[in-house]
Amino acid sequence: MVKAFGGVRVLNGVSMDVRAREVVVVVGPSGSGKTTFLRCLNHLESIDEGEILVHGRRVGYKDGLDRLVEERPRAIAARRRNIGFVFQRFNLFPHLSALDNVAVAPVKVLGVPKAEAREQAHALLTRVGLAHKASSRPSVLSGGQQQRVAIARALAMKPELMLFDEPTSALDPEMVGEVVTVMKELVEDGLTMIVVTHEMGFARSAADRLVMFDQGVILEEGTPEKLMTDPDHQRTRAFLRRID
């Protein structure tokens, strides 16, 4: 996949094949293209070359989305529906309760009856340990709690792939653990996940594969154990030593 901004190639031929139930952790220096990669996967950015496949099915490719202009929004929405995205900065709806934040998309996008969506939302809030905050608005929740609501909201769409963009980097240190714990539980549940994070504890215990981005390409990838103890590239060694 290639993505350029104003002629500058930010992703310069990134190719990744993720198996169902696989957990991939992406690391790399600031500006190496990690966020852009996730945004392309979720169609928040269009791509300039290449294609995107999820579970072997094509979900994004340059010509496909450009072909019929009037179909674009619908085509993009349909493809995005199967991919959950958890942002660095939560992005909850401030005027809605935690429960409604989780229930709103299934009602509006999938047409799930309201009562059923609220019941599911309650179950999801329970799963992330926040049933007791169901009626709270985001502003009265801690950062860690807001991020857990954001995870529940993404799960409510029953995505086949979950993307996390530095989900703990906007949190106070004491709140990182509760979010990492929830993410580890999702791994146990068998979700397919691509996680951009510098939480090496999570990578070590939960990732099947660690991928090192550098200047818009995958510099190297392998098991967390391999990259952390015996990387092929000096840059990987230096980078992982710095963040661990």
Ligand code: ADP
């Ligand atoms: P990372 O997540 O690894 O820090 P990013 O994907 O955010 O890297 O950014 C990669 C490069 O793309 C950076 O040089 C950044 O400035 C540039 N970039 C990202 N988004 C845009 C944009 N919308 N317009 C122009 N340049 C962008």
